[in-house]
Amino acid sequence: MACPLVYSPDCRRYDFGGGHPLNSTRLELATDLMRELGLLDRFGVVPPRVASEEELTWVHSPEYVAAVRALSHRPDHPLLSRLYGFGPGDNPPFTGMHEAAATIVGGALVAAEGIASGAFLHAFHISGGLHHAHRAQASGFCVYNDVAVACEFFRRRGWRVLYVDADAHHGDGTQALFYDTDEVLTISLHETGRYLFPGTGDPEELGQGRGYGYSVNVPLLPLTDDASWVECFECVVPAVARAFRPDVLVTQHGCDTHRRDPLTDLSCTVYTAEYFARRVHELSHELCDGRWLATGGGGYDVWVTVPRAWTLVYGVVSHQDVPDTVPEAWRRRWRAWAPEELPHRMREEPSHGAPPVVRAHNLDTARRVAERVLELLGRGS
Numbered sequence: 001m002a003c004p005l006v007y008s009p010d011c012r013r014y015d016f017g018g019g020h021p022l023n024s025t026r027l028e029l030a031t032d033l034m035r036e037l038g039l040l041d042r043f044g045v046v047p048p049r050v051a052s053e054e055e056l057t058w059v060h061s062p063e064y065v066a067a068v069r070a071l072s073h074r075p076d077h078p079l080l081s082r083l084y085g086f087g088p089g090d091n092p093p094f095t096g097m098h099e100a101a102a103t104i105v106g107g108a109l110v111a112a113e114g115i116a117s118g119a120f121l122h123a124f125h126i127s128g129g130l131h132h133a134h135r136a137q138a139s140g141f142c143v144y145n146d147v148a149v150a151c152e153f154f155r156r157r158g159w160r161v162l163y164v165d166a167d168a169h170h171g172d173g174t175q176a177l178f179y180d181t182d183e184v185l186t187i188s189l190h191e192t193g194r195y196l197f198p199g200t201g202d203p204e205e206l207g208q209g210r211g212y213g214y215s216v217n218v219p220l221l222p223l224t225d226d227a228s229w230v231e232c233f234e235c236v237v238p239a240v241a242r243a244f245r246p247d248v249l250v251t252q253h254g255c256d257t258h259r260r261d262p263l264t265d266l267s268c269t270v271y272t273a274e275y276f277a278r279r280v281h282e283l284s285h286e287l288c289d290g291r292w293l294a295t296g297g298g299g300y301d302v303w304v305t306v307p308r309a310w311t312l313v314y315g316v317v318s319h320q321d322v323p324d325t326v327p328e329a330w331r332r333r334w335r336a337w338a339p340e341e342l343p344h345r346m347r348e349e350p351s352h353g354a355p356p357v358v359r360a361h362n363l364d365t366a367r368r369v370a371e372r373v374l375e376l377l378g379r380g381s
């Protein structure tokens with residue numbers, strides 16, 4: 001079965017313009033690095049499609065989709081902007097925004113459909129992972145929530161969906177959209193909302209109604225390193241995944257946990273990006289016959305971190321080894337545009353320099369979360 005990358009240059013039309021931190025050049029840099037390494041030869045690259053209006057309203061309100069459409073034609077409409085979370089700053093409307101955002105959702109659906117039909121075993125939807133978009137609200141550079149639409153696609157087939165979000169920011173939109181169901185379990189490891197957007201993701205956010213116990217949050221302190229991140233992941237994710245018994249895994253691989261990332265305060269390296277991919281890959285084979293949809297997400301250290309992190313992720317997704325050296329041809333091709341020295345090595349030594357109090361606090365949080373959630377899941381089954 002194929003394990004493709006889902007991408008086309010159309011995905012780059014999702015771009016808020018010059019100066020905005022979400023720089024779509026990162027997609028070109030990452031996919032070009034994969035191509036240079038020969039990683040795209042085996043399964044090819046599958047283009048997205050444009051999600052239909054009906055598919056978007058699986059998770060978004062019809063009024064919101066209509067507003068995005070209207071703003072897409074007339075980005076300067078002040079009232080619509082204000083009502084739905086758009087405006088200068090994080091989410092400036094742009095011409096063609098609806099089509100661009102619906103293409104990102106369509107990429108998630110192409111991946112999900114391939115996995116559901118058995119054509120794909122795993123897939124990496126690199127431009128996806130827009131986890132902050134809410135039912136009727138744009139937020140945090142996210143217009144339509146493609147990962148939530150993919151989760152909903154599987155849920156409608158009667159599948160139990162495990163969503164794991166490794167972005168430095170809390171996966172608040174996805175969590176909110178499935179807050180009251182026990183069919184989609186969301187786990188988010190993120191920098192604590194005390195210091196970082198969107199300010200949520202507290203361990204007490206456990207879901208509601210039938211969904212109580214099916215929203216899992218592990219907030220991490222600033223300066224969290226690879227060692228502590230891995231420790232918290234291991235404390236929570238495998239045990240909760242086994243207790244939940246999913247039919248499919250959907251994962252968000254935001255790489256803004258990196259210590260170089262300009263928007264966040266964690267101290268991880270690309271080690272965590274590859275580690276997370278490896279472990280959820282293993283869990284997908286252990287628990288759901290390998291059915292696994294991986295997406296991109298945040299990542300604002302565009303030149304040095306994102307291309308390496310997502311190339312390492314796709315190496316895992318496609319069962320191919322990634323060498324330790326960044327190809328000279330790739331470095332040469334991008335050198336003229338890069339504002340800084342491009343990396344020579346694909347990997348980094350895992351970081352372990354966090355203050356002991358950070359590590360202890362994180363581990364204590366993770367242990368309490370795991371204990372509470374496993375108790376709730378045990379009661380439910």
Ligand SMILES: [Zn+2]
Pocket residue numbers: 122281285290319
């Ligand atoms: Zn596999």
Ligand SMILES: [Zn+2]
Pocket residue numbers: 167168169254256297298299
């Ligand atoms: Zn993020």
